Amino acid sequence: xxxxxxxxxxxxxxxxxxxxxxxxxxxxxxxxxxxxxxxxxxxxxxxxxxxxxxxxxxxxxxxxxxxxxxxxxxxxxx
Amino acid sequence: xxxxxxxxxxxxxxxxxxxxxxxxxxxxxxxxxxxxxxxxxxxxxxxxxxxxxxxxxxxxxxxxxxxxxxxxxxxxxxxxxxxxxxxxxxxxxxxxxxxxxxxxxxxxxxxxxxxxxxxxxxxxxxxxxxxxxxxxxxxxxxxxxxxxxxxxxxxxxxxxxxxxxxxxxxxxxxxxxxxxxxxxxxxxxxxxxxxxxxxxxxxxxxxxxxxxxxxxxxxxxxxxxxxxxxxxxxxxxxxxxxxxxxx
Numbered sequence: 001x002x003x004x005x006x007x008x009x010x011x012x013x014x015x016x017x018x019x020x021x022x023x024x025x026x027x028x029x030x031x032x033x034x035x036x037x038x039x040x041x042x043x044x045x046x047x048x049x050x051x052x053x054x055x056x057x058x059x060x061x062x063x064x065x066x067x068x069x070x071x072x073x074x075x076x077x078x
Numbered sequence: 079x080x081x082x083x084x085x086x087x088x089x090x091x092x093x094x095x096x097x098x099x100x101x102x103x104x105x106x107x108x109x110x111x112x113x114x115x116x117x118x119x120x121x122x123x124x125x126x127x128x129x130x131x132x133x134x135x136x137x138x139x140x141x142x143x144x145x146x147x148x149x150x151x152x153x154x155x156x157x158x159x160x161x162x163x164x165x166x167x168x169x170x171x172x173x174x175x176x177x178x179x180x181x182x183x184x185x186x187x188x189x190x191x192x193x194x195x196x197x198x199x200x201x202x203x204x205x206x207x208x209x210x211x212x213x214x215x216x217x218x219x220x221x222x223x224x225x226x227x228x229x230x231x232x233x234x235x236x237x238x239x240x241x242x243x244x245x246x247x248x249x250x251x252x253x254x255x256x257x258x259x260x261x262x263x264x265x266x267x268x269x270x271x272x273x274x275x276x277x278x279x280x281x282x283x284x285x286x287x288x289x290x291x292x293x294x295x296x297x298x299x300x301x302x303x304x305x306x307x308x309x310x311x312x313x314x315x316x317x318x319x320x321x322x323x324x325x
Contacts, residue, residue, distance in 0.1 A: 046276045046278070046314060047276070048277070049279045049280065050281075053282070054284045055284065057285075057286075057287045058288040059289045061292075062291070062292040062300075063298075064297075064298065064300070065292060065299065066300070066303075067290055068289065068301075068304065069289045070303070070305045071284055071287070072305075073284075073308045075282075075309075075310055076310070077219075077312045078312070078314070
């Protein structure tokens with residue numbers, strides 16, 4: 001929200017950036033051979049769970065003013 | 079004979095003196111005898127008093143024929159307009175606030191960021207890597223990050239009313255939470271979705287962040303900047319000992 005009454009310059013900015021990186025890659029800790037193919041399983045079964053909530057944000061500028069709301073979320077799960 | 083005339087002559091001199099005095103007093107009193115003139119003089123004095131408030135003539139004494147100006151009359155008592163504005167309008171100094179978060183300090187409540195005729199910046203940074211909880215053989219990473227602004231203050235609403243307003247998103251969350259247990263010790267959500275051996279659990283909530291910039295002075299400026307940077311890293315590396323136990 002922006003109101004400019006002195007000069008036409010009022011800026012309100014809401015920036016949101018979310019970067020996610022989840023890696024639940026297979027862990028070959030138990031080499032599969034013909035002998036143990038049935039008993040061997042992935043020993044590193046991994047779950048990556050993310051719950052990201054970004055709710056209400058407000059940026060207001062009145063007059064010759066600038067209001068900025070920057071939110072940057074970068075997650076990395078391995 | 080001379081003695082007889084002496085009191086008479088003295089009486090005549092006294093009578094003449096009295097007559098002269100009375101005539102002179104009447105001549106002086108004649109201008110004040112007109113009541114209309116007196117009224118006009120009073121009106122003039124009042125109007126001068128009123129105009130004095132509108133146009134101050136400090137340090138000047140008005141007389142009938144001249145005006146006396148005292149030395150301190152040239153001293154200016156009025157303040158230039160920009161200085162007056164400076165006194166009226168607040169001009170706080172610029173500020174830059176930095177808040178660092180980590181695993182032990184993962185939940186904060188923020189107030190509104192308001193910049194009135196100034197420059198304000200607030201940086202909130204979370205950069206904390208997790209390499210597995212040692213209490214659980216390094217196989218779990220549970221983290222909750224909460225950044226709540228003042229716009230999301232808890233309201234005193236009835237539970238049934240809140241349930242009505244929650245919407246389908248809340249229903250989905252509740253259903254999902256039912257599949258996730260609650261850790262009785264830490265109070266954190268503790269997932270056992272299926273048969274996993276290791277997990278990374280991350281819960282981030284950001285809401286109610288308010289930023290306001292207000293400029294009330296012509297030619298001035300106001301800048302309000304709120305930066306929230308969250309960079310969590312959760313890594314689980316299976317050690318050989320753990321791998322053997324999991325086999």
